[in-house]
Amino acid sequence: MSKLRIANLSPHLSHFFLALAALLFVLTGAHAQTRPNVMILATGGTIAGTGATSTTTVGYTAAKIGVDQLIAAVPELAKVANVKGEQVFQIASESMTNEHWLTLGKRVNALLAQSDVDGIVITHGTDTTEETAYFLNLVVKSRKPVVLVGAMRPSTALSADGPINLYNAVAIAGSRDAVGKGVLVAFNDQIHFARDVSKTNTSTPDAFKTPELGLAGYIQGGKPFFYRTTARKHTVDTEFDIANLNALPQVDIVYGYANMSPVALDAFIAAGAKGIIHAGVGNGSLAARVKPALIAARKKGTFIVRASRVGQGILARNGEANDDELDFVAADTLNPQKARILLMLALTKTNNTAEIQRMFYTY
Structure with a gap:
């Protein structure tokens, strides 16, 4: 109701409508604040x-x-x-x-x-x-x-x-x-x-x-x-803090398949990869032609995480490979693309393989 119309009413009614308008304004504002x-x-x-x-x-x-x-x-x-x-x-x-x-x-x-x-x-x-x-x-x-x-x-x-x-x-x-x-x-x-x-x-x-x-x-x-x-x-x-991080370590994914060769793995290593996610077939199996290259990469300091291309299930540690002996990490239930993320963040905190494995079982 406009001010003109309110002004034409009796003083009591004018005060009533002004008070009502004020109440509606307050209630509307309060509703917005509760959202x-x-x-x-x-x-x-x-x-x-x-x-x-x-x-x-x-x-x-x-x-x-x-x-x-x-x-x-x-x-x-x-x-x-x-x-x-x-x-x-x-x-x-x-x-x-x-x-x-x-x-x-x-x-x-x-x-x-x-x-x-x-x-x-x-x-x-x-x-x-x-x-x-x-x-x-x-x-x-x-x-x-x-x-x-x-x-x-x-x-x-x-x-x-x-x-x-x-x-x-x-x-x-x-x-x-x-x-x-x-x-x-x-x-x-x-x-x-x-x-x-x-x-x-x-x-x-x-x-x-x-x-x-x-x-x-x-x-x-x-x-x-x-x-x-x-x-x-x-x-x-979590133990990860990016407040002072301006970059993440290079981690790449190598996809497993029949007739797989170490060409892609070797290229990633040559390009400076600090970690490799091996998206293996089945339970993270390592092809005979690729396993020696993975072992050599780890000995030179590149971290290896065994994952699976399957998409479901737990990647068994010491299952399709002796991870303890090879100093590899098992991805647990993380798919390769998520395992890459966790390994990147893990490498901002530690270079200890056992600690990285703990993180995979924690997060």
């Missing part, structure tokens, strides 16, 4: 991609839409959080580098140290989401929620999955139920732990799975429902 404060850090990816037509779901261009447009496209975000956005990178995630990770990790830690930030959502390309999530799971120094999210369809596609994924991720990041759960990945109405999740499909919206250990929970109606916790240490309970 959590969530920062969205955008890095690019398919969620920010555009296609030539509404039916273009392959062959689109990733990392075109800025964070402000992503937020504006989902006005419902205001119902679950006070949202702000920041464009950290604008890249397709296959181009993510160690330097990007260090920059992102430091920015996340700086924001989470602020009292006016309750949680963080990171929009990210799906190709390396699981790797960025696991890296952050090891280096974030806060119990506040950090949620990675993306899309399998570009923003211009029919039934684009980005908007609902983003809405869900913001709801999770602002939820007290997500505090202390470690870094999470939100896709397709499901919640996954960073250590265990993998992209399992090239193109469908349900690409992210935790096949053996199971997802962390679901999100429904803007509320997360958690059904398990992770037994491995993460975030504030």
Whole structure:
């Protein structure tokens, strides 16, 4: 009611409506204050991609839409959080580098140290989401929620999955139920732990799975429902600190296959690799033509971690190779790409193989 109309009323009614307007103003402000404060850090990816037509779901261009447009496209975000956005990178995630990770990790830690930030959502390309999530799971120094999210369809596609994924991720990041759960990945109405999740499909919206250990929970109606916790240490309970790190040691992955030769391994060693993840067949088996080169590399100081290309199961220490004798490390249940991340961080702390093995069983 305008001031003019209020002025034409009796003094008692005028005072009543002015008081009512003041109360509504206070209540509206109080409601905004009770909503959590969530920062969205955008890095690019398919969620920010555009296609030539509404039916273009392959062959689109990733990392075109800025964070402000992503937020504006989902006005419902205001119902679950006070949202702000920041464009950290604008890249397709296959181009993510160690330097990007260090920059992102430091920015996340700086924001989470602020009292006016309750949680963080990171929009990210799906190709390396699981790797960025696991890296952050090891280096974030806060119990506040950090949620990675993306899309399998570009923003211009029919039934684009980005908007609902983003809405869900913001709801999770602002939820007290997500505090202390470690870094999470939100896709397709499901919640996954960073250590265990993998992209399992090239193109469908349900690409992210935790096949053996199971997802962390679901999100429904803007509320997360958690059904398990992770037994491995993460975030504030890790020994890794990137505050003063400007680079990570070079660690590369050698993929196992029939008729494998040591050519790739030798090239990585010559290029200065401090560590090698051997993504072996089966239970991390070592081909007869490659094993001598791995042994020689370790004797010269390169750290060797035996992993498996299979994607599920525990890599048995002293199983397909005598790791104690060879001074190798077993990857436990980490896939090769995540084993690479842990070895890089481990090498910033120690050159002791036994200590590195302990870290693989801890994180």
